[in-house]
Amino acid sequence: MRENPRASSGTLSSTSSSSSSSSSKIVLYSYWQSSCSWRVRFALNLKGLSYEYKAVNLAKGEQFTPEFEKLNPLHFVPVLGDGDLVVSDSYAILLYLEEKYPEKALLPADPQLKALNLQVASIISSSIQPLHMLSLLKRLEEKVGPEERSLWAQFNIEKGFDALEKLLKDNAGKYATGEQIYLADVFLAPQIAVAAKRFNIDMSKFPTLSMIYESCKILSEFQTSSPETQPDAVW
């Protein structure tokens, strides 16, 4: 849960409560449209953890400031600060949160189900998201043009969604791996939202994924983590 949802302009703007109240220990460097940042915002909400939102304007290149480079040499968001600790990469952040704040667990105890959640997260973070990242698409567009760029994005997203649909068909309940929300959903819901909105994916081909998305969509934790509700959202 964020405090003071009003973004200030300037480099790495941050929103937090005024100095008189105790500051949140957790700081999240995020960009409103980043689906990787969305995963962490969603998880923080699900775990009931409050945090300070620090906007990194990727469109303006704020990820390349020396300040941010020190936090993450790969220039990606999200980055999480927790006391002295700095963790980059959404997957690493989520596993860190899972260990440090075990209440409202995002990984089930059952080893098979736990593995399935990790597998879903890996498929999304390795086989889908990297292939439609803006920086990659821009590079591709220079070589193949805008139409082919869209086809590439759609092809890879659908390939990944096809795999996930097959994987989860027999495992899903209300959520990806049963009746409780877990890590797989934290990765899936933002990915589906982005895919549908940005790349016009026909989700009717993926009934299991659609059902999971519908379950997540109605959660306030998901809504308040959505891009358009973030302090740095622009229209």
Add this chain to the structure above:
Amino acid sequence: MASGEDNPKLQLYSYWRSSCSCRVRIALNLKGIKYEYKAVNLVKGEQFSPEFLKLNPIGYVPVLVDGDIVISDSFAIIMYLEEKYPQHPLLPQDVQRRAINIQAANIVSSSIQPLQNLAVLKYIEQKIHPDEKRVWVEYHIGKGFAALEKLLKDYAGKYATGDEVYMADLFLAPQIHTAIKRFSIDMTQYPILSRLNDAYNELPAFLDAYPEKQPDTPVEALG
């Protein structure tokens, strides 16, 4: 190491050249876990056989079978092994270093490997130009390796995150190996990764896991 002895109950579905499979092979070797090597010839499309699809409906290697449990995806498998077989831990106790290990692993598995796999290279070849493959691979490996150099600068010791082998090393070794052997990447720009590569080449657990030494390695590629 791959067996014939004792009928180990662990099976690993693997392809000799798959760097994702290599990561798991290293993990099993380090933990001293015997396993039965089940070759899946990706070039011949064996990953689409009904038997294999029953194990992993998406047809990827590696897949680990441990009794009743079936696990796919190298990261999920390694995390499972870490919990079930805690000998030779693959994640350090220190929280910051644990996170660095996972981050390094993900740089490889999200920012490098998926951008230079067979499917992507075929696309580049067909839609752009065969010569573009080299440019593309060098760019993405270069970008990822440069990031790893920065990330590991303050943490590397004998190995990636200190003086013990951990998860980062399992992801780095196959990627560096591929970069050198398959793409002839000039490693002189990456002093830390070069040094790590030399260190890995001293360890039987790594050497025995490399593509050149697997039961399904084609004769012409044997090392």
